[in-house]
Amino acid sequence: MARRKYENPQLDMTPMIDVVFELIIFFVVTIKQEDLFSKLNANRPAPNDQQTQQDVVDTTIKIQIGPGGMVYNGRGVTVKELDRNIKQAAAIDKKTTVLLQCTLNSPHKFLVDALDTCAKYGLKNLSIFSM
């Protein structure tokens, strides 16, 4: 029996179509859009490091985070108001230390919101305290 390719000189497209379909299916399955993540840096002073807290308390921004919301330098604020306040503070000095005091029962959401707002205006000295 002579070899097939001499009998039928036409190119057989079937395997190529198979492979192309395979590739299409492969990409359809694998291209799944993933969320992009970011990281928000913060410092965590050692537990019971009251000394540091006392030293810097006058020259800093203090954000208290409770179960219901945030308090900026003694005034209750929404995320929008916090944004405005931090913008003003950052315009004066980007090196200002921001103290974030979280109560134990506060949701993590507020801490991330506050850290994100600080990151937005380039504040880098962020310290997290727990109460």
Place this chain on the structure above:
Amino acid sequence: MAKKCSENPQLDMTPMIDVVFELIIFFVVTLKMAVEKDETVQLEDGKHGIELTAEELPPSHLVIDIAKSGRISMCNFTITPNEIRQRVRDRKRKFGSEFPVLIRADYRTQHRYVKEVMDACTVEGVWKLSFVAVYDRKSGKQLTK
């Protein structure tokens, strides 16, 4: 020629190659799906943080997950704060104190659990911590209450 098999002595490799490719694709797809993190953790938006790229995640990095319920885990294995301390100590011995510690805490979790993790790190002398947030919700998944 009498025997049928000696008519065409060449072995047709095509189906075998097909199957092998199929298997390769199968494993590539399934291995990516291996669970290395707590899938229940939902992260808050953090559009202004530093985007997490491969360079931001050297081999020395440590990811700690905190679920809504307060379950603390690494690579989807539940661990205690003492075990975190041990891991941090090991990393410190290997890489020095400059390695990224990433905390993936659910946006609904209470600060007390985050505190436990942070305290475990600071006790071992790691002060710089990072919280993971969502930079861009490309998958379209939204936060659920």
